[in-house]
Amino acid sequence: MAVVGDLRVLLRLxxxxxxxxxxxxxxxxxxxYQVALATYVVFSPEKQASAGAIASAMAVLLxxxxxxxxxxGVLLDRWRRRQVFLYGNLLRAVLAALTAVxxxxxxxxxxxxxxxxxxxxxxxxxxxxxxxxxxxVVDADRLVIANSLSPTAGTLAATVGGGLxxxxxxxxxxxxxxxxxxxxxxxLGAALASLRMARDLLGPDPDLVRPHLGEALAGTARGLAAGxxxxxxxxxxxxxxxxxTVLRFCYGAxxxxxxxxxxxxxxxxxxxxLALLGLAVGISGAGFFVAALVTPSAAGRLxxxxxxxxxxxxxxxxxxxxxxxxxxxxxxIAAFILGLTTQGAKIATxxxxxASVDDGFRGRxxxxxxxxxxVAFVGAAAVAALMxxxxxxxxPLVVMVALLYGAVAASMARFGMQ
Numbered sequence: 531m532a533v534v535g536d537l538r539v540l541l542r543l544x545x546x547x548x549x550x551x552x553x554x555x556x557x558x559x560x561x562x563y564q565v566a567l568a569t570y571v572v573f574s575p576e577k578q579a580s581a582g583a584i585a586s587a588m589a590v591l592l593x594x595x596x597x598x599x600x601x602x603g604v605l606l607d608r609w610r611r612r613q614v615f616l617y618g619n620l621l622r623a624v625l626a627a628l629t630a631v632x633x634x635x636x637x638x639x640x641x642x643x644x645x646x647x648x649x650x651x652x653x654x655x656x657x658x659x660x661x662x663x664x665x666x667v668v669d670a671d672r673l674v675i676a677n678s679l680s681p682t683a684g685t686l687a688a689t690v691g692g693g694l695x696x697x698x699x700x701x702x703x704x705x706x707x708x709x710x711x712x713x714x715x716x717x718l719g720a721a722l723a724s725l726r727m728a729r730d731l732l733g734p735d736p737d738l739v740r741p742h743l744g745e746a747l748a749g750t751a752r753g754l755a756a757g758x759x760x761x762x763x764x765x766x767x768x769x770x771x772x773x774x775t776v777l778r779f780c781y782g783a784x785x786x787x788x789x790x791x792x793x794x795x796x797x798x799x800x801x802x803x804l805a806l807l808g809l810a811v812g813i814s815g816a817g818f819f820v821a822a823l824v825t826p827s828a829a830g831r832l833x834x835x836x837x838x839x840x841x842x843x844x845x846x847x848x849x850x851x852x853x854x855x856x857x858x859x860x861x862x863i864a865a866f867i868l869g870l871t872t873q874g875a876k877i878a879t880x881x882x883x884x885a886s887v888d889d890g891f892r893g894r895x896x897x898x899x900x901x902x903x904x905v906a907f908v909g910a911a912a913v914a915a916l917m918x919x920x921x922x923x924x925x926p927l928v929v930m931v932a933l934l935y936g937a938v939a940a941s942m943a944r945f946g947m948q
Contacts, residue, residue: 537679545667548726550680552615553660555723557684559619559716560653561691563626564591566713567646569699570633570706572793573804581918583639584786585911590643592904594651600897601750602658611666611732612724614659618652619721625649626714630707660684663732689815691716696808700801757898760891766835767886767895769945773838773938774879775902780845780931781872782910784853788861790922796858806858810865817869824870825877834878834885839942841871841878846935853928 540546571587629645661681668676695709730736761768788810797803829837845868852864879899887895917927 540668540672540676540679543667545727545731546676548723549660549663549667549732550683551723551726552619552720553680553684554687555716556615556619556656556660556720558687558691558694559622559626559713559720561688561693562695562716563629563649563710563713564688565692565695566699566706566709567591567629568789569695569709569804572789572807580920581786581790581911581915581922584789585908585915586639586643587646588782588786588911589908590646591650592908594647594654596901596904598651598654600754600901601747602655605655607734610729611659611663611734612727612729614655615724616721618656618659619717619724622649622652622656623714623717623721625652626710626717630710630714633707633710634705657684659732666732692811693808696804700804700808754897757891757895760888761895761898764886765945767883769942770835770838770879770882771899771902773842773942774876774899775906776934776938777842777845777872777875778903778906779910779913780849780934781868782907783914783927783931784849784864784868785907786911786914787853787918787922787924787927788865790918790920791856791858791861793922795856795921795923810862813862814865814869817866817871818873820866821870821873821877825874828874829878829881834882835942837878838875839939841875842935842939842942845871846932846939849935850928850932853931854925856923 541550567587567590571583625645625648629642629649632642632645664676664680665673691713695712698709698712699706761771789807792803792807792810794803796806825837828840832840848867849864852860852867855861883895883899884892914927917930918924
């Protein structure tokens with residue numbers, strides 16, 4: 531129960547409580563908004579969702595994190611972070627409300643996606659700002675604990691928000707726009723919560739000398755390029771990142787397949803399909819949780835590279851055995867197994883990168899990691915869109931993913947930590 535004790539100590543700090551409140555409200559709104567967007571694209575009665583539409587939605591949700599993320603810090607070092615939380619969340623509230631209006635209007639899909647893209651792009655600044663502001667409200671001795679607990683609490687808040695969106699949608703709301711408006715209200719609540727902190731509390735210090743914006747942006751790009759060169763000289767880290775990118779691709783392709791199966795093959799109504807999707811997400815999340823419990827001991831016995839190979843090998847065997855049935859129960863079992871193996875491999879990859887990369891390059895390497903992680907998922911959705919039939923049952927897709935898992939397992943078993 532050490533975690534409970536640590537959290538109790540942190541919650542005695544007034545400014546930490548207030549910053550945490552902004553995080554929890556903001557990320558719960560993210561969960562609501564993202565689920566509302568996904569259900570609108572996939573499960574709205576007036577839409578006949580295609581794998582291409584799902585791929586577009588995933589691009590909207592994930593690409594801003596990768597494309598904007600590495601450069602967000604340059605601007606966050608120039609803007610008062612409290613103001614980023616205030617105006618960023620106000621802007622997201624307005625944009626989310628606009629998204630709801632577009633859902634109810636007969637407008638081209640491009641306008642809807644543009645509105646949603648703006649919401650998720652602003653989110654990158656808010657999340658980065660929350661991390662950058664943490665040292666301003668926690669002393670150095672407690673910073674490691676705060677860095678562990680605060681993002682975890684935010685992830686749980688996003689999960690709860692997503693669950694709330696599912697509940698509201700299944701409880702009788704006839705419109706995804708109503709769920710989006712709930713997200714807009716939560717964004718507004720996060721903006722108001724930020725007003726409880728002083729304007730200059732969260733920094734940055736106004737007297738620090740900073741390069742001109744153009745020079746800083748160019749420096750960030752050069753830094754990322756230097757990170758790539760550094761990674762090329764660290765083969766263990768490079769192989770782990772490459773393996774994780776392929777595993778993320780596999781997970782993304784199967785996610786799109788399950789979405790299509792829930793919508794068309796496994797249910798006779800929109801509500802039944804949505805309930806099945808919620809169950810699949812929850813079961814996969816349980817696999818993520820179990821991975822956090824078993825990975826430390828498994829990676830200790832097998833080594834991080836060996837554990838990545840084992841995770842990929844298990845997926846290579848069980849994914850086609852369960853997936854080719856295209857039946858709900860086997861694929862829900864597969865969702866748990868793939869959640870466990872994907873997250874287990876990610877934890878091991880994080881360990882390899884942290885151990886292999888010089889401290890001065892870790893930030894840049896993890897920025898590249900973030901880009902690869904999300905681009906792989908979006909790329910998988912695009913490939914799945916080309917391969918999946920209307921009901922989501924694709925033998926070639928399942929076989930392709932199994933072969934990719936097998937290739938990762940063989941490569942990491944042979945070369946993993948060399």
